[in-house]
Amino acid sequence: MAEIRVDWRRLQSFTAEVFERAGLPAEHAAIEAEVLVWANLRGVDSHGVQRVAGYVHSVEAGHYNPRPDIRIERETPATMLIEADRAFGPVVTTYAMRQAIGKARTAGIGWVLIRNTTHQGAMAYYAQMAARENMAGIASVCNPPNMAPPGARAPGVHNSPIAIAVPGSGDRFISLDMATSVAAFGKLDVAVDRGESIPDTWALDEDGLPTTDPRRARFLQPAGGYKGYGLALIFECLSSLMVGNPLLTAAITGPGATPGVQNSFIGAIDIAAFTDPATYRTQIDELTAAMKGLPRVEGVEELFVPGEPEERVHRERIEHGIPLPPGTRDKLIEVAVKFGLEVPWNGDLMDDQ
Amino acid sequence: MAEIRVDWRRLQSFTAEVFERAGLPAEHAAIEAEVLVWANLRGVDSHGVQRVAGYVHSVEAGHYNPRPDIRIERETPATMLIEADRAFGPVVTTYAMRQAIGKARTAGIGWVLIRNTTHQGAMAYYAQMAARENMAGIASVCNPPNMAPPGARAPGVHNSPIAIAVPGSGDRFISLDMATSVAAFGKLDVAVDRGESIPDTWALDEDGLPTTDPRRARFLQPAGGYKGYGLALIFECLSSLMVGNPLLTAAITGPGATPGVQNSFIGAIDIAAFTDPATYRTQIDELTAAMKGLPRVEGVEELFVPGEPEERVHRERIEHGIPLPPGTRDKLIEVAVKFGLEVPWNGDLMDDQ
Numbered sequence: 001m002a003e004i005r006v007d008w009r010r011l012q013s014f015t016a017e018v019f020e021r022a023g024l025p026a027e028h029a030a031i032e033a034e035v036l037v038w039a040n041l042r043g044v045d046s047h048g049v050q051r052v053a054g055y056v057h058s059v060e061a062g063h064y065n066p067r068p069d070i071r072i073e074r075e076t077p078a079t080m081l082i083e084a085d086r087a088f089g090p091v092v093t094t095y096a097m098r099q100a101i102g103k104a105r106t107a108g109i110g111w112v113l114i115r116n117t118t119h120q121g122a123m124a125y126y127a128q129m130a131a132r133e134n135m136a137g138i139a140s141v142c143n144p145p146n147m148a149p150p151g152a153r154a155p156g157v158h159n160s161p162i163a164i165a166v167p168g169s170g171d172r173f174i175s176l177d178m179a180t181s182v183a184a185f186g187k188l189d190v191a192v193d194r195g196e197s198i199p200d201t202w203a204l205d206e207d208g209l210p211t212t213d214p215r216r217a218r219f220l221q222p223a224g225g226y227k228g229y230g231l232a233l234i235f236e237c238l239s240s241l242m243v244g245n246p247l248l249t250a251a252i253t254g255p256g257a258t259p260g261v262q263n264s265f266i267g268a269i270d271i272a273a274f275t276d277p278a279t280y281r282t283q284i285d286e287l288t289a290a291m292k293g294l295p296r297v298e299g300v301e302e303l304f305v306p307g308e309p310e311e312r313v314h315r316e317r318i319e320h321g322i323p324l325p326p327g328t329r330d331k332l333i334e335v336a337v338k339f340g341l342e343v344p345w346n347g348d349l350m351d352d353q
Numbered sequence: 354m355a356e357i358r359v360d361w362r363r364l365q366s367f368t369a370e371v372f373e374r375a376g377l378p379a380e381h382a383a384i385e386a387e388v389l390v391w392a393n394l395r396g397v398d399s400h401g402v403q404r405v406a407g408y409v410h411s412v413e414a415g416h417y418n419p420r421p422d423i424r425i426e427r428e429t430p431a432t433m434l435i436e437a438d439r440a441f442g443p444v445v446t447t448y449a450m451r452q453a454i455g456k457a458r459t460a461g462i463g464w465v466l467i468r469n470t471t472h473q474g475a476m477a478y479y480a481q482m483a484a485r486e487n488m489a490g491i492a493s494v495c496n497p498p499n500m501a502p503p504g505a506r507a508p509g510v511h512n513s514p515i516a517i518a519v520p521g522s523g524d525r526f527i528s529l530d531m532a533t534s535v536a537a538f539g540k541l542d543v544a545v546d547r548g549e550s551i552p553d554t555w556a557l558d559e560d561g562l563p564t565t566d567p568r569r570a571r572f573l574q575p576a577g578g579y580k581g582y583g584l585a586l587i588f589e590c591l592s593s594l595m596v597g598n599p600l601l602t603a604a605i606t607g608p609g610a611t612p613g614v615q616n617s618f619i620g621a622i623d624i625a626a627f628t629d630p631a632t633y634r635t636q637i638d639e640l641t642a643a644m645k646g647l648p649r650v651e652g653v654e655e656l657f658v659p660g661e662p663e664e665r666v667h668r669e670r671i672e673h674g675i676p677l678p679p680g681t682r683d684k685l686i687e688v689a690v691k692f693g694l695e696v697p698w699n700g701d702l703m704d705d706q
Contacts, residue, residue: 078431079461079626108432111462113627136591149644151653156644166590174590176583208650223577230529230659233644237519237527238489241636244628249636252643273432274466275597283594283602290605291502291509291586297561300504306583 004329005321006345012037014332014344015049019088021339022059023066028091035090039122040322043313044177046186047122049324050193053331055088055119056338063260064088064118070095073115078107081243082114086261089120093139093264097126100268101133108273114264115243117141123163124177124307130268131165131173134277138267139163142236144247144257147181147220149229153208155219157232157248159184165307167277168284175307180228180235181220188214193327239263357682358674359698365390367685367697368402372441374692375412376419381444388443392475393675396666397530399539400475402677403546406684408441408472409691416613417441417471423448426468431460434596435467439614442473446492446617450479453621454486461626467617468596470494476516477530477660483621484518484526487630491620492516495589497600497610500534500573502582506561508572510585510601512537518660520630521637528660533581533588534573541567546680592616 012033019029032055040048058064068087072080080099084092096112103110120126123139130137140162145155159181165173183202191198191214200210203217211217222228233248240247240263251257271277288305296303317323324332324345336343365386372382385408393401411417421440425433433452437445449465456463473479476492483490493515498508512534518526536555544551544567553563556570564570575581586601593600593616604610624630641658649656670676677685677698689696 074627076461076623076626077459079622081627106430107460108429109462109464111622136595149647149656151650151656152647153650154648156647164587164591166587166594174586176587178577178580178583182577208648223580224531224535226659227531227576227581230531233527233640233658234517234519234529236640237637238517238622241519241633241640242489242622242624242627244632246636246640249639249643253639253646269432269464269591269595270429271595273429274427274434274595279597280594283599284590286602286606287586287589287594287599290602293606294502294505294509295507295561297504297506303502303504305586306579 003323004345005323007321008037008041008318010344011040011049011322014336014341015052017341018052018056018335018339021341022056024088025067028066028088031090031094032088035094035121035125037322038125041314041317042122042310043317044122044310045328046184046190048322050189050328050331051119053334056335058118058260061259068092078103078109078111080110080112082112084114084117086116086118089117089262090125092117093120093126093266094129096264096266097129097137097139097268100266101130101135104130104135104268104270104273108270110268112266113239113243114266115245116258116261117264118260118262120262120264122177123161124165124175124310126266127163127165127177128173128175131167131175133268134167134271136269136271137163137165138269139264140235140239141262141264142239142247143262144251145219146185147222147229147232148204148208150222150225153204156252157222157229157236159220159222159228160232160235162231162235166284167281168288169281172285172288172311173307174284174288174305175310177307178223180223180232182223182228183220185220188217190325193325235265239265356676357698358676360674361390361394361671363697364393364402364675367689367694368405370694371405371409371688371692374694375409377441378420381419381441384443384447385441388447388474388478390675391478394667394670395475395663396670397475397663398681399537399543401675403542403681403684404472406687409688411471411613414612421445431456431462431464433463433465435465437467437470439469439471442470442615443478445470446473446479446619447482449617449619450482450490450492450621453619454483454488457483457488457621457623461623463621465619466592466596467619468598469611469614470617471613471615473615473617475530476514477518477528477663479619480516480518480530481526481528484520484528486621487520487624489622489624490516490518491622492617493588493592494615494617495592495600496615497604498572499538500575500582500585501557501561503575503578506557509605510575510582510589512573512575512581513585513588515584515588519637520634521641522634525638525641525664526660527637527641527658528663530660531576533576533585535576535581536573538573541570543678546678588618592618
């Protein structure tokens, strides 16, 4: 089976076109496409265009709102509460991070909560928005349960990710983006698309037993046992409970959570409130060099800081295109057919199927 | 060997007396003793009175400053930078958290950085200060390297802990307090004191190889591999680099870090800026009940939320006293002899040695 690589610009305009056809305003469709393709460019395929068809289904099912009424409900000098009205995640989250950055400029820190957003894609995108403005950026999200607390044989928390980014010189960052599970669910989807098995530490099956078959995986295992569980539970307390929309409790003991809806917290800390940003960025470079220069375990060729492997993939894929495995192509073909669009790659598809 | 249990009030006044003799003002000595004994009460013996002798040594060596000039260096509506002048950690950190709480009341969030503090004890103490004021509390700290990044065979980062606490009803909290290593170094000290071995996933020896002998442990292994490493590195970026005092770089490639000195970030988020605090606290109770009610793996008797096991130990030790293993008693005897104080337990010590 030939590998197909697609130029990122072509993939991005295709994706934007899909979302316009799905009912989003052109500007919103462009943001959504940019955030998804940015994830693919960085090798985070789990949060890239493989999700396009699913998002379109969510619009059709009435779960995602293509024309949301995004409202600021509460505001203080440093905080804000935004009702997203089930907006597409990147649409409301880029808006929220711009608000956080603005507040950080005057108050030193901006802290913005979002209620009722939908899937936000790769959270590092938003954290890096702040880092590009000489700030530390923070972004997290909570969804209904998909991860078992230690000792439980049912999902209790979401494997909520957290992304934190700080700027080095030029376009360099230290950019952490981690799920609180051993692996994110999107990676299981990618394994299904690729027909691969998974380590037995990633997921549990419907009986609560470890599985190596991603198709049998029903929920995730937390990273570091109670640490991953604890972070995930606390993120729910800092987002969903803080915005008056407790997702986990509703899903476990209540009427069930609203499909597709999630809550989020977004922060920006202004470096200039504490120290000189230019000095800070130089010190980030020095810290990066110190980490990379540590003595290595035999067989390890290079040490990385968070975000560096993704940045390397980004450079490669900008130049050589984004590889699309068959399962992902199927999903793009589905939406292309639905909206009468051409798929963003050349050649006779039948040869590749 | 008989187990010795000491009444917490007696242990706390003994500890305060030691610190007064070591040169701290009475008020500061009382804060220091309260935070240390609080850790023992919660079963976090690694951060309790076993450290008293070491702190006294640090004063004698000139590393800890018993009479610090704590200064506010920068301030915005929501942020503050504090120079601790090598104050005892609990002295400056309780001050910093009070500042953060004050700012959160008007700005919605308070974010305070501390430069040049010394060991801060159990970070959950500070997070719970905010939780008692209807806020979410956050506290973290960075020290010189003691943990190996994945692939490195030398320490590169500190196993920086993070504590986050939110209030339920009454005196209940969800209170996460986790190191970014598999286990904290203090737990290795406790294992040495108890003459116990440790799991081979906790620490590496001086050759960078896993060890089960806590006396041979030189540095720690991160929780969840790159996740624990990434969090620890990012915490350094949010504290040490933000206050212009990069500890890791100085220790690895520079002149070495100042002994005993660490940097910290402290946050408080006002629940009332987003939602009704009474409703929030009820929802924390409901979330706790939902977690505890999940189906359990066979053989697991009870599920816990973060902080709950410590709270249970707290109730038991308030009633029955704090157990002191022989190694810890030796350290307390050392300072009792040094300052001509009576140890805070009864009976002929020789019978217990």
